[in-house]
Amino acid sequence: MFIEPNRRREPPHLRTGWIEVICGSMFSGKTEELIRRLNRTLIAKLDVRIFKPALDTRYHEQDIVSHNANVIRSFPVNSAHEILEQAGNSDVVGIDEAQFFDDKEILEVCTQLANEGRRVIVAGLDMDFEGKPFGCMPQLMAIAEYVTKVHAICVVCGDIANYSYRLVSSKEKVLVGETDSYEARCRRCFNLGDQAGRKEWVYEDEGMY
Numbered sequence: 061m062f063i064e065p066n067r068r069r070e071p072p073h074l075r076t077g078w079i080e081v082i083c084g085s086m087f088s089g090k091t092e093e094l095i096r097r098l099n100r101t102l103i104a105k106l107d108v109r110i111f112k113p114a115l116d117t118r119y120h121e122q123d124i125v126s127h128n129a130n131v132i133r134s135f136p137v138n139s140a141h142e143i144l145e146q147a148g149n150s151d152v153v154g155i156d157e158a159q160f161f162d163d164k165e166i167l168e169v170c171t172q173l174a175n176e177g178r179r180v181i182v183a184g185l186d187m188d189f190e191g192k193p194f195g196c197m198p199q200l201m202a203i204a205e206y207v208t209k210v211h212a213i214c215v216v217c218g219d220i221a222n223y224s225y226r227l228v229s230s231k232e233k234v235l236v237g238e239t240d241s242y243e244a245r246c247r248r249c250f251n252l253g254d255q256a257g258r259k260e261w262v263y264e265d266e267g268m269y
Protein backbone atom coordinates (compact mmCIF):
# COMPACT_ATOMS: atom_id res chain seq x y z
CA MET A 61 0.00 0.00 0.00
CA PHE A 62 1.41 3.39 -0.96
CA ILE A 63 1.40 5.77 2.04
CA GLU A 64 1.56 9.45 1.13
CA PRO A 65 3.30 12.17 3.16
CA ASN A 66 1.21 15.02 4.59
CA ARG A 67 1.75 18.15 2.48
CA ARG A 68 -0.34 20.57 4.50
CA ARG A 69 2.21 20.85 7.30
CA GLU A 70 4.79 22.41 4.95
CA PRO A 71 4.59 26.10 4.04
CA PRO A 72 4.06 26.41 0.25
CA HIS A 73 7.49 27.97 -0.45
CA LEU A 74 9.24 25.02 1.26
CA ARG A 75 7.19 22.29 -0.40
CA THR A 76 9.10 19.88 -2.56
CA GLY A 77 7.19 18.16 -5.34
CA TRP A 78 7.58 14.62 -6.56
CA ILE A 79 6.48 12.16 -9.23
CA GLU A 80 4.72 8.85 -8.57
CA VAL A 81 4.31 6.33 -11.39
CA ILE A 82 1.73 3.55 -11.32
CA CYS A 83 2.45 1.05 -14.10
CA GLY A 84 1.49 -2.44 -15.23
CA SER A 85 -0.43 -4.28 -17.93
CA MET A 86 -4.04 -3.71 -18.86
CA PHE A 87 -6.53 -4.79 -16.14
CA SER A 88 -3.78 -4.66 -13.48
CA GLY A 89 -5.55 -1.98 -11.42
CA LYS A 90 -3.57 1.13 -12.45
CA THR A 91 -6.67 3.31 -12.77
CA GLU A 92 -8.16 1.92 -9.55
CA GLU A 93 -4.94 2.78 -7.70
CA LEU A 94 -4.79 6.24 -9.32
CA ILE A 95 -8.41 6.92 -8.29
CA ARG A 96 -7.71 5.63 -4.76
CA ARG A 97 -4.76 8.00 -4.31
CA LEU A 98 -6.62 10.95 -5.84
CA ASN A 99 -9.72 10.38 -3.69
CA ARG A 100 -7.52 10.56 -0.60
CA THR A 101 -6.09 13.90 -1.74
CA LEU A 102 -9.66 15.16 -2.23
CA ILE A 103 -10.53 14.05 1.30
CA ALA A 104 -7.46 16.02 2.48
CA LYS A 105 -9.05 19.05 0.72
CA LEU A 106 -6.05 19.58 -1.53
CA ASP A 107 -6.51 21.32 -4.87
CA VAL A 108 -6.43 18.44 -7.35
CA ARG A 109 -6.51 18.46 -11.17
CA ILE A 110 -6.88 15.25 -13.12
CA PHE A 111 -6.11 14.72 -16.81
CA LYS A 112 -6.37 12.04 -19.46
CA PRO A 113 -5.59 12.01 -23.20
CA ALA A 114 -8.67 13.02 -25.20
CA LEU A 115 -8.30 9.97 -27.43
CA ASP A 116 -9.29 7.66 -24.56
CA THR A 117 -13.07 7.81 -24.72
CA ARG A 118 -13.61 4.08 -24.10
CA TYR A 119 -15.93 4.41 -21.12
CA HIS A 120 -16.61 8.16 -20.91
CA GLU A 121 -15.68 11.44 -22.68
CA GLN A 122 -14.60 13.22 -19.48
CA ASP A 123 -14.39 10.84 -16.58
CA ILE A 124 -11.61 8.43 -15.82
CA VAL A 125 -13.32 5.06 -15.38
CA SER A 126 -11.64 1.85 -14.26
CA HIS A 127 -12.54 -1.56 -15.68
CA ASN A 128 -14.55 -2.19 -12.51
CA ALA A 129 -16.45 1.11 -12.86
CA ASN A 130 -14.69 3.35 -10.30
CA VAL A 131 -15.03 6.91 -11.58
CA ILE A 132 -13.33 10.29 -11.08
CA ARG A 133 -13.88 13.52 -13.00
CA SER A 134 -11.00 14.56 -15.33
CA PHE A 135 -10.07 17.08 -18.03
CA PRO A 136 -9.42 15.37 -21.39
CA VAL A 137 -6.44 17.05 -23.11
CA ASN A 138 -5.03 16.81 -26.61
CA SER A 139 -1.41 17.34 -25.61
CA ALA A 140 0.73 17.20 -22.49
CA HIS A 141 1.39 20.95 -22.66
CA GLU A 142 -2.34 21.55 -22.11
CA ILE A 143 -1.86 19.99 -18.67
CA LEU A 144 0.50 22.85 -17.76
CA GLU A 145 -2.05 25.40 -18.97
CA GLN A 146 -4.83 23.81 -16.92
CA ALA A 147 -2.86 22.91 -13.79
CA GLY A 148 -3.54 26.29 -12.13
CA ASN A 149 -2.42 26.45 -8.51
CA SER A 150 -3.16 22.80 -7.84
CA ASP A 151 -1.30 20.88 -5.15
CA VAL A 152 -1.79 17.54 -6.86
CA VAL A 153 -1.92 16.57 -10.55
CA GLY A 154 -3.20 13.15 -11.66
CA ILE A 155 -2.60 11.84 -15.18
CA ASP A 156 -4.02 8.59 -16.61
CA GLU A 157 -2.94 6.73 -19.79
CA ALA A 158 0.41 8.56 -19.85
CA GLN A 159 1.74 6.23 -22.59
CA PHE A 160 -0.42 8.05 -25.14
CA PHE A 161 1.25 11.46 -24.68
CA ASP A 162 4.26 12.65 -26.67
CA ASP A 163 7.33 11.23 -24.86
CA LYS A 164 9.36 14.41 -24.63
CA GLU A 165 6.43 16.68 -23.77
CA ILE A 166 5.02 14.57 -20.94
CA LEU A 167 8.48 14.24 -19.34
CA GLU A 168 8.93 18.01 -19.47
CA VAL A 169 5.47 18.63 -18.08
CA CYS A 170 5.77 16.17 -15.16
CA THR A 171 9.24 17.52 -14.32
CA GLN A 172 8.04 21.13 -14.34
CA LEU A 173 4.97 20.35 -12.21
CA ALA A 174 7.06 18.47 -9.64
CA ASN A 175 9.74 21.20 -9.65
CA GLU A 176 6.98 23.69 -8.84
CA GLY A 177 6.31 21.74 -5.64
CA ARG A 178 3.36 19.62 -6.74
CA ARG A 179 2.60 15.95 -6.23
CA VAL A 180 2.31 14.36 -9.68
CA ILE A 181 0.66 10.94 -9.91
CA VAL A 182 0.94 9.28 -13.33
CA ALA A 183 -0.57 5.97 -14.43
CA GLY A 184 0.30 4.20 -17.66
CA LEU A 185 1.01 0.96 -19.49
CA ASP A 186 4.63 -0.06 -19.09
CA MET A 187 4.56 -2.38 -22.14
CA ASP A 188 2.71 -2.44 -25.43
CA PHE A 189 1.01 -5.46 -27.04
CA GLU A 190 4.40 -6.73 -28.26
CA GLY A 191 5.87 -6.67 -24.77
CA LYS A 192 8.03 -3.64 -25.60
CA PRO A 193 8.39 -0.60 -23.31
CA PHE A 194 5.58 1.84 -24.15
CA GLY A 195 6.48 5.44 -25.15
CA CYS A 196 7.42 7.73 -22.27
CA MET A 197 6.93 5.12 -19.53
CA PRO A 198 10.54 3.91 -19.09
CA GLN A 199 11.83 7.50 -18.80
CA LEU A 200 9.00 8.48 -16.47
CA MET A 201 9.82 5.53 -14.24
CA ALA A 202 13.47 6.61 -14.22
CA ILE A 203 12.77 10.18 -13.11
CA ALA A 204 10.00 9.32 -10.62
CA GLU A 205 10.59 9.31 -6.85
CA TYR A 206 8.14 6.41 -6.45
CA VAL A 207 7.23 3.59 -8.85
CA THR A 208 4.45 1.07 -8.17
CA LYS A 209 4.01 -1.89 -10.51
CA VAL A 210 0.62 -3.56 -10.24
CA HIS A 211 -0.35 -6.91 -11.76
CA ALA A 212 -3.41 -8.46 -13.38
CA ILE A 213 -4.39 -12.12 -13.40
CA CYS A 214 -3.62 -14.19 -16.50
CA VAL A 215 -6.96 -15.08 -18.05
CA VAL A 216 -5.44 -18.23 -19.57
CA CYS A 217 -3.83 -19.89 -16.54
CA GLY A 218 -4.59 -17.75 -13.47
CA ASP A 219 -0.97 -16.74 -12.71
CA ILE A 220 0.16 -13.17 -12.14
CA ALA A 221 -0.03 -11.28 -15.46
CA ASN A 222 2.16 -8.40 -16.61
CA TYR A 223 1.51 -8.51 -20.38
CA SER A 224 -1.38 -7.15 -22.46
CA TYR A 225 -2.10 -9.72 -25.18
CA ARG A 226 -3.79 -8.29 -28.29
CA LEU A 227 -6.65 -10.42 -29.60
CA VAL A 228 -7.07 -8.63 -32.95
CA SER A 229 -4.65 -8.58 -35.88
CA SER A 230 -3.79 -4.83 -35.99
CA LYS A 231 -0.08 -4.05 -35.64
CA GLU A 232 -0.64 -0.35 -34.87
CA LYS A 233 1.00 0.63 -31.62
CA VAL A 234 -2.04 2.66 -30.54
CA LEU A 235 -5.31 0.76 -30.61
CA VAL A 236 -7.80 1.90 -27.98
CA GLY A 237 -9.85 -0.99 -26.62
CA GLU A 238 -10.70 -3.22 -23.70
CA THR A 239 -11.76 -6.88 -23.40
CA ASP A 240 -12.85 -6.83 -27.05
CA SER A 241 -9.21 -6.42 -28.12
CA TYR A 242 -6.93 -7.33 -25.20
CA GLU A 243 -6.48 -9.79 -22.37
CA ALA A 244 -4.06 -9.94 -19.46
CA ARG A 245 -1.52 -12.75 -19.69
CA CYS A 246 1.48 -14.05 -17.75
CA ARG A 247 4.89 -14.30 -19.46
CA ARG A 248 4.41 -17.95 -20.45
CA CYS A 249 0.92 -17.58 -21.93
CA PHE A 250 1.93 -14.31 -23.65
CA ASN A 251 4.86 -16.08 -25.34
CA LEU A 252 2.64 -19.02 -26.35
CA GLY A 253 0.40 -16.60 -28.28
CA ASP A 254 -2.40 -18.38 -30.16
CA GLN A 255 -1.06 -21.73 -28.92
CA ALA A 256 -2.00 -20.98 -25.31
CA GLY A 257 -4.84 -23.39 -24.55
CA ARG A 258 -7.46 -22.51 -21.95
CA LYS A 259 -6.74 -24.84 -19.07
CA GLU A 260 -9.56 -26.62 -17.26
CA TRP A 261 -9.17 -25.90 -13.56
CA VAL A 262 -8.32 -29.12 -11.71
CA TYR A 263 -7.85 -29.69 -8.02
CA GLU A 264 -5.58 -32.13 -6.25
CA ASP A 265 -8.19 -33.12 -3.66
CA GLU A 266 -10.45 -34.25 -6.49
CA GLY A 267 -7.69 -36.59 -7.66
CA MET A 268 -7.12 -34.68 -10.89
CA TYR A 269 -3.99 -32.86 -12.14
Ligand SMILES: Nc1ncnc2c1ncn2[C@@H]1O[C@H](COP(=O)(O)OP(=O)(O)O)[C@@H](O)[C@H]1O
Nearest residue numbers: 086087088089090091092126127128212213244
Ligand atom coordinates in the same frame (compact mmCIF):
# COMPACT_ATOMS: atom_id res chain seq x y z
N1 LIG B 1 -7.49 -10.37 -15.89
C1 LIG B 1 -7.80 -9.51 -14.90
N2 LIG B 1 -7.00 -9.41 -13.84
C2 LIG B 1 -7.30 -8.57 -12.81
N3 LIG B 1 -8.38 -7.74 -12.82
C3 LIG B 1 -9.21 -7.79 -13.86
C4 LIG B 1 -8.97 -8.67 -14.96
N4 LIG B 1 -9.96 -8.49 -15.87
C5 LIG B 1 -10.78 -7.54 -15.37
N5 LIG B 1 -10.31 -7.10 -14.18
C6 LIG B 1 -10.97 -6.01 -13.42
O1 LIG B 1 -10.24 -4.83 -13.71
C7 LIG B 1 -10.09 -4.07 -12.51
C8 LIG B 1 -8.91 -3.13 -12.65
O2 LIG B 1 -9.28 -2.15 -13.61
P1 LIG B 1 -8.39 -0.88 -13.91
O3 LIG B 1 -7.97 -0.22 -12.63
O4 LIG B 1 -9.16 -0.04 -14.89
O5 LIG B 1 -7.11 -1.53 -14.60
P2 LIG B 1 -6.03 -0.85 -15.56
O6 LIG B 1 -6.17 0.64 -15.44
O7 LIG B 1 -4.71 -1.36 -15.06
O8 LIG B 1 -6.35 -1.35 -16.94
C9 LIG B 1 -9.94 -5.12 -11.44
O9 LIG B 1 -10.28 -4.65 -10.15
C10 LIG B 1 -10.92 -6.19 -11.90
O10 LIG B 1 -12.22 -5.91 -11.42
Ligand SMILES: Cc1cn([C@H]2C[C@H](O)[C@@H](COP(=O)(O)O)O2)c(=O)[nH]c1=O
Nearest residue numbers: 085086087188189224233234235236237
Ligand atom coordinates in the same frame (compact mmCIF):
# COMPACT_ATOMS: atom_id res chain seq x y z
C1 LIG C 1 -1.29 -2.98 -24.95
C2 LIG C 1 -1.77 -1.78 -25.71
C3 LIG C 1 -2.89 -1.10 -25.26
N1 LIG C 1 -3.33 -0.03 -25.94
C4 LIG C 1 -4.52 0.71 -25.44
C5 LIG C 1 -5.70 -0.11 -25.06
C6 LIG C 1 -6.38 0.73 -24.01
O1 LIG C 1 -7.20 1.68 -24.70
C7 LIG C 1 -5.22 1.45 -23.33
C8 LIG C 1 -4.81 0.83 -22.03
O2 LIG C 1 -5.82 1.01 -21.06
P1 LIG C 1 -5.76 0.40 -19.57
O3 LIG C 1 -6.34 1.51 -18.73
O4 LIG C 1 -4.34 0.11 -19.25
O5 LIG C 1 -6.62 -0.81 -19.57
O6 LIG C 1 -4.13 1.36 -24.24
C9 LIG C 1 -2.70 0.41 -27.08
O7 LIG C 1 -3.09 1.42 -27.70
N2 LIG C 1 -1.60 -0.28 -27.53
C10 LIG C 1 -1.12 -1.36 -26.88
O8 LIG C 1 -0.09 -1.94 -27.35
Ligand SMILES: [Zn+2]
Nearest residue numbers: 214217246249
Ligand atom coordinates in the same frame (compact mmCIF):
# COMPACT_ATOMS: atom_id res chain seq x y z
ZN1 LIG D 1 -0.76 -17.58 -17.97
